[in-house]
Amino acid sequence: MNAPTQTIDVYQIITNRIVEQLEQQVVPWRKPWTEAGHPQNLLTKLPYRGINTWMLASLGYAQNYFLTMKQVNAVGGSVRKGEKGHLLVFWKKLPEEQPKDGQEEQRPKSVLRYYYVFNIAQCDHLPEVFSIPYPVHSISQIGACEEIIERMPNCPVIKHGKNAAYYDPTKDYINMPKQGSFATSESYYCTLFHELIHCTGHQSRLNRKEIAETNKYGSEKYGIEELTAEIGACYLNSIAGIVNKEFDNSVAYIKGWIDLLNNDKRVIVYASGQAQKATDYILNIQPYQKAEESFAEQETETQ
Incomplete structure (x- = not known):
């Protein structure tokens, strides 16, 4: 046998x-x-x-x-x-x-x-x-960040009206604090990249369920979307050639990721795939x- x-x-x-x-x-x-x-x-x-x-x-x-x-x-x-x-x-x-x-x-x-x-x-x-x-970067890091934003198809309006960073899926716009309120220009673009990944989930773009559907703060789908935006922003950071040293690496923050992954073993593969699709969209890489x-x-x- x-x-x-x-x-x-x-x-x-x-x-x-x-x-x-x-x-x-x-x-x-x-x-x-x-x-x-x-x-x-x-x-x-x-x-x-x-x-x-x-x-x-x-x-x-x-x-x-x-x-x-x-x-x-x-x-x-x-x-x-x-x-x-x-x-x-x-x-x-x-x-x-x-x-x-x-x-x-x-x-x-x-x-x-x-x-x-x-x-x-x-x-x-x-x-x-x-x-x-x-490899040698042929253009400045900030210039690379601006080029990524300018080339993004169907880019939402980016406002600087409130001192908070967020994406509004209902009205489809991104709000960012003024660039001068960040410690460095790199920190500003790292935050903006995070919100850009979120906006790709809008129904007019990739129609990602974690954005297209209403999900409560603290829910699993909310956590998955945050992980997607986190990973996607890091992709864009490396593509632009910038390193953000101001990430939150607190014990509580990392524990949140551990809990999310332990709760569903498929989350990390799924979120990474969604982050790749989001960066492809922003960089205008056709499927x-x-x-x-x-x-x-x-x-x-x-x-």
Whole structure:
């Protein structure tokens, strides 16, 4: 009789790892990739997306270039003894089932899968051509922030009427305190990015249920939306090349994230995905079938 196959709960693995970091007072999505570069696959040059982006960026490598074991072997390299791979996730579409008589046609289902990659710093004998210099920002950080805002399609009105930062989904506008009331210009834009992520949930944009529906303060959906805005703002910070050192890292603040994640193991993957869609919208990146996902399916490694 064959032994039962062990089921790997990818959601729980990811959640456990994030909670472990939070318990050490480390908020992984706040780790910028301004110097190390946006995490990407070394050979395909495809940038990682969603939760994979900041899971890799938070590792602290000098250069955020990664390969699968198959890729390392293919170029004649090797992974150093004792080095461990870094888990990434992707969505795999299941084969469509033909609806039975009298049943409505169902949407294709997807399941969360995983595979592993290694940073170039974990490898030996890679060709010299793979030694890539640090990226250089060609424009100023504040100029980059302004460019992000100016290029956003269907950008809401940004007012400076009250000394409070918020997005009003009913009237579809953002209110910000005057820039001079912030300690630094970077802090102003970090806060504005947070509100911009919120506004992408409006029904005229991405129609995200956490914004489009009325959700009470303190509810789970409210918490998910705040996490989405938090992660999305951090994405935009790194893209603009700014680092905000004034984030609230208080015990109570971090405990709130831990409670939210422990209450639902799917939250962190979902919120990261929504944050990616929001940043794509703000940066005017059109939706497309990511080649990264089909590549990941081919390179999936199980344990």
